Amino acid sequence: MTQLDRAETGQGSAGLRDTGSGTWRARIRRTIRVGSRPGPWKRGPVLAALALLLGLLMLLHTKITDYGGLGSLVETFLPWFGLFVPVLLAGALRRRSASAVVALLLPVTVWLSLFGGLLRDKSRPGGDLIVASHNVGADNPDPTGTARDLAASGADVLALEEITPQAKPLYEQGLAKTYPYHTVQGTVGLWSKVPLSDSGPVDIKQDAGPLGDTKPDAVKMTYNRALRTTVATEQGSLAVYVAHLGSVRVLPGTGFWTDSRDRNAKALAEAVAAEPNERVVLLGDLNGTMDDRAFDDLTSQLHSAQDEAGDGFGFSYPAKFPVARIDQILLRGVEPTSSWVLPATGSDHLPVAARISW
Template sequence: MAQVDAAETDQGGAGAPDTGSGARRDGVRRAIRAASRPEPWRRGPVLAALALLLGLVMLLHAEIPNRIGNLGSLVETVLPWLGLFVPVLLALALWRRSASATIALLVPVAAWLTLFGGMLGDKSHPGGDLTVASQNVGADNPDPAGTARDLAATGAKVLALEELTAQAKGIYEKELAQAYPYHTVQGTVGLWSKLPLSDIRPVEIETDYGPLAATKPARVKLAYNRALRATVTTDHGPLAVYVAHLGSARVNPRAGFWTVSRDRNAQALGKAIAAEPNRRVVLLGDLNGTTDDRAFDALTSRMRSVQDVAGDGFGFSWPAEFPMVRIDQILVRGMKPENSRVLPATGSDHRPVAAGIDW
């Protein structure tokens, strides 16, 4: 019996599976499989690179050259909208389970908040000694009389209009006559005021549509002059008011972001305002660009945008149906902006903008 038991024991020992070596083999296989798969920090290197590039574009936008297609100005025009790439990249990073790409997104988030975080709140204050308003009323406006009535209803003491045609000029003069006893029209820009005007003169800014001249409707006949200067007499002293409609900016397959005329106008206007002897100055108009664009350094280095200082949100004004950029500007020098707002759409493709300013 002892021999049988020993034999059975020997046979059983020889036939039993070697669980220790099998476990070791399984562990080695798992380690090899784990090593062959990228870890979360190694996943999505392209996404991480794109996130860092996006942040650098926002932070270093002023260093992007304009030599090729005016790329620098184009980026600065759409700068706030670059933030939309963040949720897209975040969704892709989560889908790829990439820790590196997720962390890299902190760079564009921080850059965007640095540039535009202040625009998320309401910086406006009630009141203002003087309310001013401006609108590009549109050469193709189907209802200039209605637009004039809407603008008169804003209660602005000083009202600037741009892109006035010879056909519509008389309509605006008639509809605004009762609310604004003082006015002047110089070419395609006009100024209406409840306060006396003096020292009125055109401001010479060269305008040329260049390769895009064919895009202007032949039936719309615009006079050459697109800027004026006037003195508004107030209880607090004289106020120099400039009204301007700078040249067009267009994305064109041949010319890229075409801004030659606009940039030339901005330089000329900047020189005129720099030479303005009056300490208090207001600029109203369609500048065909945002104040982030380097093309307006000659203006923004001497004047403040009321939207940046006292606005609520980004204040986009164009196109009227779904505003995406603010190209209709109110800039001040020697005055304190209290509030800035975009008014409801009229018959124009631009929305009116208004601001309250203090002495």
């Protein structure tokens, strides 16, 4: 090949030098890039910070301000914050961030300390009485079917909330054969296989309603949302409260509105504190979880059957896709041996039940 041919094909000495020079420059650039890339402990600082914030939020949830109901809202859905852990873990693994993975130990530890005990079945054999509670729903399209299902549940004592005047005779008729004793006070009622006594309404400071405080006693009873009665069991008398606390709402400009519910909870706690019977069961739709600070006055006196003898979280609302347990069975002076959620009825709540022992 002549010198001219080599020049035309780019294979001269200058071309070879240019090619070698370009290769070395490329190697140097790659070395610089590798050398400047942060190590695994410096990658993903944002992910690490988010993991720490998640852990601190769950750890210090009681310190969150309740302005606009923010604290109550966080505590209502507190168990679900654990879902952020696998999301952050996936991001940490993608970024190969050792610092983010280590930071995730905080939320994992906090979540397990708060809710890890609910992941195992704590039920045990035995028990003297089965109690159940169900918000039957004012819009329930099938009260008769709901009564039939509840009568077959095996409960000895059955509390119902949100009983409308139209549905009341249907529940009374459907439950009469199984439960010869019952009391209905306003929108709440209790059906029992054993005798009841001293039944009456409990003033939980519900909203006055459109008629205000001047409405007649008969009309007041229509809006009554709590009762107290004594159940005569073979083991002794048991004070039973049934309550349906005020609803919560997410309102524009107001936030998580819980005023009515919180006022009801405080009044109910005062009634329980004044109860002379050592053995007490509270059944009802409390429109909140027991992690919510609004129930501190109640949980300081009563313990949850689901927390002590349940299997899982026992979510009860909404029935189609339960995300929170707002239907509660709380106890004092008796012990739960098991707690569970019953199958769905025509209501938007699921019934809850517990077996208790003296």
